[in-house]
Amino acid sequence: MRGFADEEFAARLDRAQAMMAASGLDALFLTTEPEIRYFTGYLTRFWESPTRPWYLIVPQSGKPVAVFPSIGAALMEKTWIDDIRTWSSPDPDDDGLSLLADAIAELLGSDSVIGVPSGHETHLRMPQADFMRLQSLCPGMRFCGDDGIIRRLRLIKSDAEIAKIRTACMIAGRAFDRVGEIAAEGTPLSDVFRKFQMLCLEEGADWVPYLAGGKGAMGYDDVISPASDEPLHHGEVMMLDTGIVHDGYFCDYDRNYAVGAIKPEVASAWQKLLDATAAGMEAVRPGNTAADIYRAMDRVLTGGKGGGSAGRLGHGLGMQLTEWPSFIAADETEITEGMVLTLEPGITMPDGSILVHEDDIVLTADGAIQLSAKAPQQLWVI
Amino acid sequence: MRGFADEEFAARLDRAQAMMAASGLDALFLTTEPEIRYFTGYLTRFWESPTRPWYLIVPQSGKPVAVFPSIGAALMEKTWIDDIRTWSSPDPDDDGLSLLADAIAELLGSDSVIGVPSGHETHLRMPQADFMRLQSLCPGMRFCGDDGIIRRLRLIKSDAEIAKIRTACMIAGRAFDRVGEIAAEGTPLSDVFRKFQMLCLEEGADWVPYLAGGKGAMGYDDVISPASDEPLHHGEVMMLDTGIVHDGYFCDYDRNYAVGAIKPEVASAWQKLLDATAAGMEAVRPGNTAADIYRAMDRVLTGGKGGGSAGRLGHGLGMQLTEWPSFIAADETEITEGMVLTLEPGITMPDGSILVHEDDIVLTADGAIQLSAKAPQQLWVI
Numbered sequence: 001m002r003g004f005a006d007e008e009f010a011a012r013l014d015r016a017q018a019m020m021a022a023s024g025l026d027a028l029f030l031t032t033e034p035e036i037r038y039f040t041g042y043l044t045r046f047w048e049s050p051t052r053p054w055y056l057i058v059p060q061s062g063k064p065v066a067v068f069p070s071i072g073a074a075l076m077e078k079t080w081i082d083d084i085r086t087w088s089s090p091d092p093d094d095d096g097l098s099l100l101a102d103a104i105a106e107l108l109g110s111d112s113v114i115g116v117p118s119g120h121e122t123h124l125r126m127p128q129a130d131f132m133r134l135q136s137l138c139p140g141m142r143f144c145g146d147d148g149i150i151r152r153l154r155l156i157k158s159d160a161e162i163a164k165i166r167t168a169c170m171i172a173g174r175a176f177d178r179v180g181e182i183a184a185e186g187t188p189l190s191d192v193f194r195k196f197q198m199l200c201l202e203e204g205a206d207w208v209p210y211l212a213g214g215k216g217a218m219g220y221d222d223v224i225s226p227a228s229d230e231p232l233h234h235g236e237v238m239m240l241d242t243g244i245v246h247d248g249y250f251c252d253y254d255r256n257y258a259v260g261a262i263k264p265e266v267a268s269a270w271q272k273l274l275d276a277t278a279a280g281m282e283a284v285r286p287g288n289t290a291a292d293i294y295r296a297m298d299r300v301l302t303g304g305k306g307g308g309s310a311g312r313l314g315h316g317l318g319m320q321l322t323e324w325p326s327f328i329a330a331d332e333t334e335i336t337e338g339m340v341l342t343l344e345p346g347i348t349m350p351d352g353s354i355l356v357h358e359d360d361i362v363l364t365a366d367g368a369i370q371l372s373a374k375a376p377q378q379l380w381v382i
Numbered sequence: 383m384r385g386f387a388d389e390e391f392a393a394r395l396d397r398a399q400a401m402m403a404a405s406g407l408d409a410l411f412l413t414t415e416p417e418i419r420y421f422t423g424y425l426t427r428f429w430e431s432p433t434r435p436w437y438l439i440v441p442q443s444g445k446p447v448a449v450f451p452s453i454g455a456a457l458m459e460k461t462w463i464d465d466i467r468t469w470s471s472p473d474p475d476d477d478g479l480s481l482l483a484d485a486i487a488e489l490l491g492s493d494s495v496i497g498v499p500s501g502h503e504t505h506l507r508m509p510q511a512d513f514m515r516l517q518s519l520c521p522g523m524r525f526c527g528d529d530g531i532i533r534r535l536r537l538i539k540s541d542a543e544i545a546k547i548r549t550a551c552m553i554a555g556r557a558f559d560r561v562g563e564i565a566a567e568g569t570p571l572s573d574v575f576r577k578f579q580m581l582c583l584e585e586g587a588d589w590v591p592y593l594a595g596g597k598g599a600m601g602y603d604d605v606i607s608p609a610s611d612e613p614l615h616h617g618e619v620m621m622l623d624t625g626i627v628h629d630g631y632f633c634d635y636d637r638n639y640a641v642g643a644i645k646p647e648v649a650s651a652w653q654k655l656l657d658a659t660a661a662g663m664e665a666v667r668p669g670n671t672a673a674d675i676y677r678a679m680d681r682v683l684t685g686g687k688g689g690g691s692a693g694r695l696g697h698g699l700g701m702q703l704t705e706w707p708s709f710i711a712a713d714e715t716e717i718t719e720g721m722v723l724t725l726e727p728g729i730t731m732p733d734g735s736i737l738v739h740e741d742d743i744v745l746t747a748d749g750a751i752q753l754s755a756k757a758p759q760q761l762w763v764i
Contacts, residue, residue, distance in 0.1 A: 046606035048592040049704040051503050070691045074604040088693045090708045118510035121433050128500035198580045210430045222456040224428035309452045311470045322431040326472045
């Protein structure tokens with residue numbers, strides 16, 4: 001099934017409104033793609049265009065109200081949202097602001113407190129000048145943080161969300177299985193990237209928002225670079241890290257491949273990465289924190305010394321490629337059922353390069369379950 | 383050639399610094415992907431991850447300074463930027479803010495004025511709470527708008543930028559030529575979308591950030607929806623609108639296809655769209671404004687009555703799928719050499735659906751030149 005039943009959105013809204021009441025917020029004011037999609041189901045790749053702002057007001061009671069550019073009206077009307085107010089955007093003089101201020105005045109009391117996601121991993125997707133102007137158009141109202149409500153809501157995935165992430169993981173898994181068809185000694189890395197994206201689409205991805213990776217004698221410089229045209233050499237290791245999307249939900253994991261033969265240093269480092277992943281998975285249980293999972297993995301990787309340029313050993317996953325929490329020593333987020341997480345241990349190799357493994361998991365009532373395809377026992381050789 | 387020569391970045395910086403001096407700004411403070419890439423060449427798909435903030439300070443003299451998560455250091459070191467200061471991100475307690483404030487204090491005088499892009503089509507890609515905190519960490523300094531400097535810079539493309547956009551357009555053109563291989567009566571629209579992305583990759587796209595479209599008896603509901611699984615029916619019209627990327631630069635244009643046979647209403651509407659495009663192209667010349675181009679196209683489309691849900695009849699194009707200016711009555715941006723633009727006329731059909739055509743052009747010293755592949759004389763039949 002594509003999308004969600006209306007009941008799913010109603011349940012999300014109920015949870016949000018209970019949190020808003022507890023936090024003393026009269027409404028949430030949302031501007032980014034995942035925030036708006038979470039409450040509406042509005043799914044389009046048109047967010048790639050930065051031109052127009054999109055606004056959603058989630059009041060403490062009643063359904064969300066969309067204040068939307070008219071180009072989005074037809075699609076928004078297909079969602080469960082009833083109240084959609086549109087203007088002809090772009091409008092350099094008043095890009096929806098007076099319509100928005102009118103809606104806020106109509107929906108909320110004159111001394112309302114409006115929560116705007118403002119903490120870690122958030123941003124406001126509207127011009128700063130317009131946000132200042134909006135506040136002056138809403139005298140008496142107070143715009144403040146959202147008390148972490150969006151974060152708390154999205155940290156826990158429903159069964160329907162988990163099913164979509166699982167499908168995304170399976171699609172990527174089938175593409176990873178077929179890398180031998182497109183990559184061998186002599187293939188330029190840029191060819192591998194291009195053809196791997198084709199494999200992901202052929203295996204059922206809606207689209208491929210993310211692909212990074214690298215290659216080298218024992219590892220790679222980083223995990224975020226675009227591909228060079230350099231050919232694969234015998235004995236090198238190549239990594240592909242992908243975030244493909246199924247119905248608006250991501251997978252995010254990587255696979256490593258040895259070209260022609262596995263170097264002993266790479267084999268043993270890779271084994272350590274698998275051990276660290278297993279230790280992380282073992283630590284993913286209720287009562288533990290994100291920091292506990294970090295420590296369990298880091299113990300295997302460095303004996304507890306920490307470090308590494310990536311800055312963390314995994315993270316949340318869902319409507320976005322990366323979400324809260326982070327597997328770092330400073331993240332005390334409690335791990336609970338319904339969290340979808342990536343375990344992403346990395347190792348610095350003798351030549352200064354890095355080797356990184358990544359898997360996706362979910363914490364269920366029966367414990368942690370792997371969502372990404374099972375990694376091979378030995379490093380794949382292509 | 384991938385990327386740009388250092389001279390290109392030096393020229394961009396020179397122009398920016400002259401504008402900053404004229405506007406009384408001591409520095410620009412940049413946080414988004416295209417803003418940072420424009421001055422550095424830092425190109426990665428890792429921006430898909432919303433977790434980490436990335437900061438670039440462009441002082442009024444001297445080279446830009448990057449304040450970057452350590453995961454980005456290796457890639458940034460490959461650019462022309464020398465001064466790269468990194469921290470281990472994510473850090474929920476201090477995600478680069480004190481490092482950033484220290485850099486600002488070191489680089490700028492204590493009463494400096496710092497420009498932040500704040501106008502139309504901009505946003506600040508960092509948590510709002512952190513932006514407030516940054517300002518309190520920089521006492522005496524004033525953060526204000528950038529006086530439209532980023533907009534003015536990016537409106538005009540260099541020859542090297544235009545060459546990349548041209549390549550992106552040619553790749554998409556070859557994929558559009560091959561749609562008959564993947565779409566026919568009975569093919570579900572979602573299959574067409576998936577396979578069209580594969581064609582774009584096969585023809586050389588680095589990736590396919592944007593694909594939208596639709597189909598129907600005479601047109602489609604909108605131009606931004608994802609694909610349904612509905613099969614193509616005889617006599618329908620189908621539209622694909624794509625933004626593929628070559629070396630960080632987009633194309634953005636569409637093509638319409640008739641399934642099996644062309645309805646007379648569709649044929650005549652489509653002819654009108656081509657006429658409007660030609661009128662727009664004719665109006666793209668120095669001295670005219672964006673509004674003049676809008677009026678030239680709208681005269682053909684509606685006799686000058688205006689309207690339409692899309693809100694405009696074309697826009698700028700470059701490092702992003704859509705950029706300034708907009709072809710609307712209210713946009714008085716003067717059209718000058720080096721602008722890359724899309725002409726995107728739309729028509730409302732007798733059944734209430736819409737039909738949209740789009741081409742990409744550049745204004746050169748010799749006049750407007752089409753960058754997108756030449757549209758066929760008659761609507762393509764598949």
